[in-house]
Amino acid sequence: MSGSIALNWLASTPDFAVPYALAALGLIISERAGVLSLGAEGLMLVGALAGIGAQLALGQPAVSLVLAMLAASAVSLLFAVMVIWLRVNQVIAGLALVFFCQGLTALVGSLAEWTNHATEGIGGMALWPLSLLPGVGRLFEQNAMGWLTLPIFLAVAWFLSRTSAGLRLRAVGENPQAADAAGIRVAMWRLAAVLAGSALVGLAGAYISVVSTKLWIAGMTGGRGWIAVGLVIFARWSPWKALVGALLFGCIEALIPQLAAAGVQLPQYFVMMTPYAVTLGVMVWVALARRGGDDEPGALGQPYVREERR
């Protein structure tokens, strides 16, 4: 592999990594508050569709991304009511949400005729002066949303580990009984975590449709939401490890078109299996490596039932 291919590969990696990173970050927020959010695949589709709809109507990428976040949050309200107040099994509620969103987005997308309409996305944004470096300068020409991902990670990681609000959120996910006893409103914190987390998952979906592919096709997320769920387990619910994991996945996905461009003949459908195979491999590796400490939020997936308080 020549140097220029390696450079192209690295330069295109962030574009593949950003959706994984944002979706995993959103999931971490919600799961840290104890809500197992299996609906990510569906919420990404909602974000992707809302983003492209807004983009076709208004043509303002920034507005489209924000609207996509709001749309995903709004849909996740349904999930939040189910799991927080109605105490529905979180796995069933998450699966129903995915199914609901797949149906809804395919329906709305075809009724509104948003399918397969190309839009203008976001152009590159060079990070001056690093982009002027000879050779490797190209690595610093990413789109604005790609750059924005880093401050988002910084903000969320800081919020979760350094602020008292973040501490409350984690307390709710770790031991809701104790948190309630300490005066933290469990349901409200969980609701806030689900809505905020879903907004990021929606942003991840909108990144795929508005920024990367610049069009909408039903079911276009192709399992990335599920991979993000796996990524969170790999990252042990830590934002920075999730970012590393997302970059790893981005690297693998970005390698495929580069190899094809270099004329390497690979069986196409086996190549398309790689992200899923890698996810599976990573899950096995995590299971093998996990000895001793377990950092899963203590109350992950469990409804908090105040009436059962002892």
Add this chain to the structure above:
Amino acid sequence: MADASLVAISEAAQTDPEAAHRARRQPLAGRRYALEIRQHMGWRRQALILAAALLVGLAISAAILVAAGVPADELANEFVMQTFFDGQNFRAVLFQAAPMILVGLAGSLAFRARFWNLGLEGQMIWGAIGATAVSMWQIGPEPLRLPLMFAAAIGCGLLWVLGPAWLKIRLGVNEIISTLMLNYMAANFLLHLVYGSWKDPKDNFPYSPQFRAFERLPELGAGVSSAIVLAAVVALVAWWLVGVSRAGLYLRFVDANPRVAHANGVPVRRTIYGAVLLSGAMAGLAGFAVAAGQEGRLTQAFYQGYGFSGILIAFLARNNPLAATVVALLVAALFVTGRSLQVFYQVPFSMVQLIQAVIVVCVASSDFFIRHRLRRVGGEAAQ
């Protein structure tokens, strides 16, 4: 997560109830009702609540259909009259029901062992691939061909779930993710076959060559496919297994509490393996039912929608095999109606997914009213 501050909060709550009590939010003086957990509810009221939830779900679905452009006065006609009282459409429902019943049973069996087998589609794909391989390579004499395809489908479906089962039981790998990832891999392998060496040489379309007549599930009288008989037999076997046999008793122990089951001498691992592998085998059979019953060949997207339908059927049927059969018939009717809506009103087929999800949301939410009640309390603090 051993965060010092978190530990501090929980310790404060445990060691100093006085302080915790002071910090606790006092109930509002004006609050007149309190939520409490209901210990038991008669089956009649449970059925009433379930029926109400279904009605709400159907009403929402009807509203969505009307919004999508189906005339309101045609709805009842389409769903009830055309689907159940028209001979041809009713046969179509039975035709559609066979794989639906099989995936529904597959889901119920795995969930009874507390194993979230979301890989039903992958196992179905492998079942169909196994059956098609027997046909492609002409394994065995003609009269034995169909039984061999049947066995290959079972074997392939079973093997495809063996990996996740082993990973979950031995290493604790989350089966939700592993089975889903295997779905995507199976789907890509299917595409590899139908776009590659298994492509029909006659017309170069991405599907396998057509099965010969003796490789297809025969038709019984009146245009009813024998696939539905196969599904009914499997449903009866599943019912016997779960409800009557010793293995079913073990399964109930494991479902209730694996640790206690182990302490009572139930072979927990073997029970879980058995249930999960059978689940994979049944999903493989569903693939066989579609390939040898409906399509007569291996096609590229035959499995779509079955995985989630199987899970939702199992959920709605509370993992009961006989109930799953009934629910699967209704879901099959929904599929058939969905196809006709697609043809007549250009309503996308995804509508079927949406309606299934709406109904599951309503039924799942209605559980709350079965498990809880509002109790009137006095004006002062009610703790």
